[in-house]
Amino acid sequence: MEQALNTGNSLYDPDMGAGNGNRNMTDLAGFLSLQTIDGKNNTFSISKEAYSDTSNVVGKTVSLDLKGIIDWTDLALEKLEKVYEECLDANWDGYGAMPISRETYSKARKLLRMIPSSLPRPDISAEPDGEITFEWYKEKYSVFVISVGGNNLITYAGMFGKSNKIHGTEYFANELPEIIRHCIRRLSH
Amino acid sequence: MKVDYNFITLVALGSFNPAIVSPDFLNTVCELNLGKPDDQSPPDISVIRHLQFQNLKFTVEMNRLQIMETGIENITETKLLSIFNVYYEKLPYTPLKAVGLNINCDLLAEMETKTDALTKKVSNPTTYLDFFDTNKINVIESSLQTKTDKTWMSSNYNVENVHGLTRSINITQKKDFVNLNYNYEAGAVDKHKSNLSLLLDGYEQFCDEFLNFVKYLED
Numbered sequence: 239m240e241q242a243l244n245t246g247n248s249l250y251d252p253d254m255g256a257g258n259g260n261r262n263m264t265d266l267a268g269f270l271s272l273q274t275i276d277g278k279n280n281t282f283s284i285s286k287e288a289y290s291d292t293s294n295v296v297g298k299t300v301s302l303d304l305k306g307i308i309d310w311t312d313l314a315l316e317k318l319e320k321v322y323e324e325c326l327d328a329n330w331d332g333y334g335a336m337p338i339s340r341e342t343y344s345k346a347r348k349l350l351r352m353i354p355s356s357l358p359r360p361d362i363s364a365e366p367d368g369e370i371t372f373e374w375y376k377e378k379y380s381v382f383v384i385s386v387g388g389n390n391l392i393t394y395a396g397m398f399g400k401s402n403k404i405h406g407t408e409y410f411a412n413e414l415p416e417i418i419r420h421c422i423r424r425l426s427h
Numbered sequence: 428m429k430v431d432y433n434f435i436t437l438v439a440l441g442s443f444n445p446a447i448v449s450p451d452f453l454n455t456v457c458e459l460n461l462g463k464p465d466d467q468s469p470p471d472i473s474v475i476r477h478l479q480f481q482n483l484k485f486t487v488e489m490n491r492l493q494i495m496e497t498g499i500e501n502i503t504e505t506k507l508l509s510i511f512n513v514y515y516e517k518l519p520y521t522p523l524k525a526v527g528l529n530i531n532c533d534l535l536a537e538m539e540t541k542t543d544a545l546t547k548k549v550s551n552p553t554t555y556l557d558f559f560d561t562n563k564i565n566v567i568e569s570s571l572q573t574k575t576d577k578t579w580m581s582s583n584y585n586v587e588n589v590h591g592l593t594r595s596i597n598i599t600q601k602k603d604f605v606n607l608n609y610n611y612e613a614g615a616v617d618k619h620k621s622n623l624s625l626l627l628d629g630y631e632q633f634c635d636e637f638l639n640f641v642k643y644l645e646d
């Protein structure tokens with residue numbers, strides 16, 4: 239049982255191979271997903287689900303995060319939460335930036351969950367106007383950026399080569415707008 | 428207090444064949460009419476299957492099936508139970524060990540002082556002993572302890588045999604809100620099939636209990 243609480247015990251070793259994510263077998267989520275809590279079954283589900291497998295590599299136990307490979311959503315949600323926490327207060331950049339509101343964070347999270355994980359994972363950052371930005375950067379002149387605020391509007395801009403540019407605004411409710419999906423796919427091909 | 432729903436999941440433990448759960452199986456055999464998937468894992472990975480249809484995500488592993496619904500406005504209107512019922516009807520010999528449902532949400536107090544009061548309440552085991560009117564709960568707490576101070580970070584409260592099922596409540600402190608995962612689970616389904624009916628038929632009651640719990644935290 240003590241292992242479950244031992245969140246500081248880092249079994250993760252970045253040199254032990256790709257795909258092991260930043261979680262380990264001993265964190266609470268990983269422990270619960272092993273289906274035992276005091277020897278009982280457990281169908282617990284938390285946002286940071288760990289679908290972990292263990293392999294013994296040269297005597298060291300490393301965690302292979304299968305879920306992270308198949309679906310990056312949880313990893314991206316963790317990053318989003320970090321950005322939110324860092325930019326929660328006004329002037330977070332030292333130049334008078336607006337804080338990220340709870341509403342913006344909530345919409346960004348909703349939007350992130352709509353992005354199919356077969357598409358590339360975006361870089362997540364905050365804008366000085368209090369919006370949250372998802373960016374897909376392939377190379378110079380090949381980039382697509384969307385930003386979301388407290389309303390259900392996505393502002394997007396993209397470059398697909400030197401002369402192909404696109405920008406606009408889209409409303410989203412329960413589905414990722416087709417134009418956004420198309421642009422991310424266009425970039426990844 | 429504002430309740431911001433993240434997702435509802437139905438999790439089944441047992442033995443599953445991820446290769447079976449294809450868009451065709453869900454649409455044609457189960458007649459769920461989910462349409463074309465927005466996303467799916469490579470079919471050549473046979474040990475795990477991931478499918479996404481708008482706000483529904485299916486993840487099937489050899490020993491775990493999870494169906495997640497996001498974009499929840501009203502928890503009583505979830506499609507998860509009917510989906511699982513059809514799935515189990517089509518594959519009735521699936522060896523199940525346990526089935527559980529999770530409601531995951533963020534609780535936001537209106538003012539900072541109320542956030543502190545909320546944190547104090549959710550981190551206190553007495554809250555759960557009183558709410559479930561029980562003498563015993565299992566608690567797993569995570570906190571940061573210095574020589575002079577203790578900062579609570581998260582807790583898991585496990586309550587057995589609440590109307591025949593287990594409750595497992597996970598509360599995590601975030602920057603300006605708390606995250607709540609409220610789980611109810613039917614265990615030993617392989618030995619006592621009636622436990623599964625208790626869970627599937629009792630969802631409305633469970634929703635009432637959940638909403639009462641949130642209200643109880645508010646008071």
